[in-house]
Amino acid sequence: MAHVDLIQYEQASKEVKEVFDDIKNLRKIPDVNNFWKCLANHPTTLKRTWESLKEVMAPGALDSLTKELIYVSVSASNGCEYCIHSHTAAARKQGMTDEMFGELMAVVGMANETNRLVHGYQVPLDPQFRKED
Amino acid sequence: MAHVDLIQYEQASKEVKEVFDDIKNLRKIPDVNNFWKCLANHPTTLKRTWESLKEVMAPGALDSLTKELIYVSVSASNGCEYCIHSHTAAARKQGMTDEMFGELMAVVGMANETNRLVHGYQVPLDPQFRKED
Amino acid sequence: MAHVDLIQYEQASKEVKEVFDDIKNLRKIPDVNNFWKCLANHPTTLKRTWESLKEVMAPGALDSLTKELIYVSVSASNGCEYCIHSHTAAARKQGMTDEMFGELMAVVGMANETNRLVHGYQVPLDPQFRKED
Amino acid sequence: MAHVDLIQYEQASKEVKEVFDDIKNLRKIPDVNNFWKCLANHPTTLKRTWESLKEVMAPGALDSLTKELIYVSVSASNGCEYCIHSHTAAARKQGMTDEMFGELMAVVGMANETNRLVHGYQVPLDPQFRKED
Amino acid sequence: MAHVDLIQYEQASKEVKEVFDDIKNLRKIPDVNNFWKCLANHPTTLKRTWESLKEVMAPGALDSLTKELIYVSVSASNGCEYCIHSHTAAARKQGMTDEMFGELMAVVGMANETNRLVHGYQVPLDPQFRKED
Amino acid sequence: MAHVDLIQYEQASKEVKEVFDDIKNLRKIPDVNNFWKCLANHPTTLKRTWESLKEVMAPGALDSLTKELIYVSVSASNGCEYCIHSHTAAARKQGMTDEMFGELMAVVGMANETNRLVHGYQVPLDPQFRKED
Numbered sequence: 001m002a003h004v005d006l007i008q009y010e011q012a013s014k015e016v017k018e019v020f021d022d023i024k025n026l027r028k029i030p031d032v033n034n035f036w037k038c039l040a041n042h043p044t045t046l047k048r049t050w051e052s053l054k055e056v057m058a059p060g061a062l063d064s065l066t067k068e069l070i071y072v073s074v075s076a077s078n079g080c081e082y083c084i085h086s087h088t089a090a091a092r093k094q095g096m097t098d099e100m101f102g103e104l105m106a107v108v109g110m111a112n113e114t115n116r117l118v119h120g121y122q123v124p125l126d127p128q129f130r131k132e133d
Numbered sequence: 134m135a136h137v138d139l140i141q142y143e144q145a146s147k148e149v150k151e152v153f154d155d156i157k158n159l160r161k162i163p164d165v166n167n168f169w170k171c172l173a174n175h176p177t178t179l180k181r182t183w184e185s186l187k188e189v190m191a192p193g194a195l196d197s198l199t200k201e202l203i204y205v206s207v208s209a210s211n212g213c214e215y216c217i218h219s220h221t222a223a224a225r226k227q228g229m230t231d232e233m234f235g236e237l238m239a240v241v242g243m244a245n246e247t248n249r250l251v252h253g254y255q256v257p258l259d260p261q262f263r264k265e266d
Numbered sequence: 267m268a269h270v271d272l273i274q275y276e277q278a279s280k281e282v283k284e285v286f287d288d289i290k291n292l293r294k295i296p297d298v299n300n301f302w303k304c305l306a307n308h309p310t311t312l313k314r315t316w317e318s319l320k321e322v323m324a325p326g327a328l329d330s331l332t333k334e335l336i337y338v339s340v341s342a343s344n345g346c347e348y349c350i351h352s353h354t355a356a357a358r359k360q361g362m363t364d365e366m367f368g369e370l371m372a373v374v375g376m377a378n379e380t381n382r383l384v385h386g387y388q389v390p391l392d393p394q395f396r397k398e399d
Numbered sequence: 400m401a402h403v404d405l406i407q408y409e410q411a412s413k414e415v416k417e418v419f420d421d422i423k424n425l426r427k428i429p430d431v432n433n434f435w436k437c438l439a440n441h442p443t444t445l446k447r448t449w450e451s452l453k454e455v456m457a458p459g460a461l462d463s464l465t466k467e468l469i470y471v472s473v474s475a476s477n478g479c480e481y482c483i484h485s486h487t488a489a490a491r492k493q494g495m496t497d498e499m500f501g502e503l504m505a506v507v508g509m510a511n512e513t514n515r516l517v518h519g520y521q522v523p524l525d526p527q528f529r530k531e532d
Numbered sequence: 533m534a535h536v537d538l539i540q541y542e543q544a545s546k547e548v549k550e551v552f553d554d555i556k557n558l559r560k561i562p563d564v565n566n567f568w569k570c571l572a573n574h575p576t577t578l579k580r581t582w583e584s585l586k587e588v589m590a591p592g593a594l595d596s597l598t599k600e601l602i603y604v605s606v607s608a609s610n611g612c613e614y615c616i617h618s619h620t621a622a623a624r625k626q627g628m629t630d631e632m633f634g635e636l637m638a639v640v641g642m643a644n645e646t647n648r649l650v651h652g653y654q655v656p657l658d659p660q661f662r663k664e665d
Numbered sequence: 666m667a668h669v670d671l672i673q674y675e676q677a678s679k680e681v682k683e684v685f686d687d688i689k690n691l692r693k694i695p696d697v698n699n700f701w702k703c704l705a706n707h708p709t710t711l712k713r714t715w716e717s718l719k720e721v722m723a724p725g726a727l728d729s730l731t732k733e734l735i736y737v738s739v740s741a742s743n744g745c746e747y748c749i750h751s752h753t754a755a756a757r758k759q760g761m762t763d764e765m766f767g768e769l770m771a772v773v774g775m776a777n778e779t780n781r782l783v784h785g786y787q788v789p790l791d792p793q794f795r796k797e798d
Contacts, residue, residue: 042368102574175501235707308634441767
């Protein structure tokens with residue numbers, strides 16, 4: 001439950017409408033998600049976040065599916081319910097199967113476990129991981 | 134700086150040696166990392182963690198490189214220095230280039246940013262993300 | 267949904283009532299929030315937390331609004347839904363505008379992004395940040 | 400490396416000295432840890448934190464060892480190196496053995512793993528966990 | 533609200549049924565929790581997680597109640613609603629009283645506070661915490 | 666210790682040099698921090714992060730000092746050593762006194778404590794915090 005208004009397209013300023021249009025065109029969807037309708041309360045953040053996301057999530061050295069898998073991993077580690085729902089949906093659109101999601105979660109869980117074992121034991125860095133200066 | 138002893142192969146119990154041998158054989162390395170030498174203080178945890186990690190990180194629906202990228206993503210989000218060093222090294226062995234690492238970090242950073250925007254605005258879940266019950 | 271009872275004023279012990287009265291008087295509100303009704307299950311924690319909060323949130327070198335903005339920042343980073351709702355409400359009472367909230371979230375999001383870029387790249391500390399010992 | 404001065408006993412104000420004396424007497428130690436020497440830069444926080452800690456960590460329904468184990472668990476989850484070192488030392492003083500530490504870390508690791516599996520799968524709350532209102 | 537199906541016993545594969553049976557027998561419960569019904573979407577993770585949890589949570593150098601208290605501590609720090617509900621329920625079954633829960637939360641809260649004071653002040657490690665190498 | 670090279674001005678590409686020049690001019694400093702030298706390994710991320718940071722940290726409805734205080738708060742909550750050092754330095758340049766830093770840390774610590782009390786007790790949202798839909 002947001003504590004700001006969700007800005008709908010009809011009520012949006014010209015600046016916001018341009019971002020909404022760009023999102024709808026690129027993603028071929030009839031309306032933008034609530035995330036963007038919340039950010040539209042602060043048009044500068046809306047525009048900057050969308051421009052950044054568009055650049056960051058575009059396929060490059062990593063393909064779009066891999067990028068979505070990474071997004072889900074981080075969101076699951078942070079416990080962001082909305083982000084988990086929206087990015088698992090996006091990952092499925094990019095081809096993520098149930099089996100892939102199962103393995104993804106297994107790695108995420110394991111990484112969170114060993115991260116804490118490392119912290120708890122205060123494991124010292126091995127010499128081979130040190131970069132020559 | 135660990136607050137337990139690093140268990141070296143020579144001083145290890147038979148049970149620990151078997152795990153160390155399995156790690157060395159599978160990874161084709163002359164000695165195990167400090168992580169395992171720390172865990173060897175609690176042989177049950179050593180064995181269980183290694184068996185789990187072996188199963189979880191084996192290539193399946195996701196390949197080994199993708200799994201290492203996910204491991205790095207989680208470790209960077211959690212701020213685990215040791216895990217970042219050891220798993221970026223592992224990812225490079227599996228073929229991660231500098232460009233891929235750059236894009237990986239860009240996604241990780243972006244996901245951590247939008248996770249907090251979602252939390253701060255308390256963005257409500259869109260109806261299309263709700264699963265029919 | 268709490269897994270303890272919410273202690274209402276009428277059913278509260280004398281010790282709890284005194285804390286509730288102090289909160290109501292200081293904040294000029296007819297009843298205390300659910301947070302305090304939950305803590306009232308452990309009167310020592312109720313009293314200690316209220317005394318600490320009263321001291322910490324009182325205007326000093328930082329004014330009350332700045333302190334509430336910081337509270338919201340931490341709560342958004344931690345993903346604490348209740349704390350985000352209660353402290354954005356408190357911040358608005360202290361004069362936070364929509365524009366200020368928008369900028370606040372932009373900084374919080376950005377800090378969470380760069381924190382992870384720093385972790386992922388393991389950026390070494392610059393000499394000028396080192397304090398002379 | 401602190402970015403504030405460590406306040407030594409000799410240079411401390413009367414207010415700070417009183418807290419330092421109380422810590423030294425209660426813990427039967429010749430000098431206070433760096434944590435307190437850092438907090439002494441803000442005497443109000445020093446005093447409040449010490450008074451709170453003294454109250455919270457005193458044996459009650461939970462004994463001192465259990466409380467230290469919980470402290471270590473949280474610190475390992477948060478990745479706070481200093482807190483892990485100081486509170487594992489404190490736990491050992493209270494009787495924590497190597498075997499207990501090993502099991503502690505196993506539970507901490509496991510909890511961090513399953514927490515993320517729960518987040519990732521967005522496991523819905525079972526009816527029996529819902530409190531009747 | 534999960535974004536996977538909850539696998540019920542009747543529809544489960546033989547492999548999943550065996551794990552479900554083991555959970556039901558060991559815990560003497562008529563049906564497994566939603567956590568396991570979600571994990572059943574990825575039988576390997578289901579089996580590995582259950583085998584690990586069974587081993588880790590069995591009484592050893594630490595008794596079952598202490599282990600559940602630690603589980604709750606980590607889950608409260610991570611903000612995992614489901615885990616807090618299920619493991620406080622488990623802790624109560626093992627004998628946790630309201631007073632014990634109150635003290636538990638007091639320690640968890642305090643540890644999260646001092647962890648951040650340590651981070652913020654960047655408290656340097658005391659020499660006595662350094663292990664001789 | 667970074668696991669990438671620090672890109673120095675002399676060896677930088679034209680694209681990187683332009684960003685470095687902009688940072689140096691705006692901040693009136695002879696050389697950029699290691700953060701930027703690390704990011705320069707991925708020029709797109711360097712440019713995007715700098716453009717975003719420049720926009721986000723510029724004085725607006727919130728002044729520069731308040732923005733730096735928020736940055737420090739988030740970084741202390743996340744335990745990012747580098748960010749704490751660089752942004753407390755920046756905050757001091759903007760006028761943060763020792764007393765202000767002391768109060769800042771007190772609020773950050775307290776917020777992290779109450780966030781976990783809220784999580785642990787699962788405090789239900791008060792009706793007055795619910796936005797009318």
